[in-house]
Amino acid sequence: MASVLPYKISVLVFIENPAGELLLLLRAKQPNLGVWTPIGGKLDMATGESPFECAVRETREETGLRVSPADLHLFAMIAEKAYQGETHWLMFLFRCQKPIATLPPDIAEGKFAFFSREQIKDLPIPETDKAALWPIYDQYRDGFVALKADCGRSPIKITVEQITGAQA
Numbered sequence: 001m002a003s004v005l006p007y008k009i010s011v012l013v014f015i016e017n018p019a020g021e022l023l024l025l026l027r028a029k030q031p032n033l034g035v036w037t038p039i040g041g042k043l044d045m046a047t048g049e050s051p052f053e054c055a056v057r058e059t060r061e062e063t064g065l066r067v068s069p070a071d072l073h074l075f076a077m078i079a080e081k082a083y084q085g086e087t088h089w090l091m092f093l094f095r096c097q098k099p100i101a102t103l104p105p106d107i108a109e110g111k112f113a114f115f116s117r118e119q120i121k122d123l124p125i126p127e128t129d130k131a132a133l134w135p136i137y138d139q140y141r142d143g144f145v146a147l148k149a150d151c152g153r154s155p156i157k158i159t160v161e162q163i164t165g166a167q168a
Contacts, residue, residue: 010041075145076093
């Protein structure tokens, strides 16, 4: 019998500064140790936290930026099967429509920097981010897309399940 992988629910929040550069975190912990990612975290399922509530909380905790659900645009939902062979993830991707003026101080999870979208292409980032996350951001950040990604195979197989609204 195949082992059952745990299912986790998380959010990622894409935040820009006034110059349009994106805020990324160089992760000091797993998952994604040593690579650059947008901020985010897991939903507090014990309290019934919604993805929007989680995005608001994580943005405040990690960056100090205070936002409301109205400041967030949900642009993608991704179901990742067997990420790193360890976990299934359901991820909600948000674009913060309120810019962050200054670089946040380092936190236990890592250190921050701003990058242009072009610079991100040359950074050490997770394989799934390179294959799916950033192309999704580029194409759907002003609309909405639902996808599933089979990470248990190489190359990762990505299937679009629904698209709504703007596409770049």
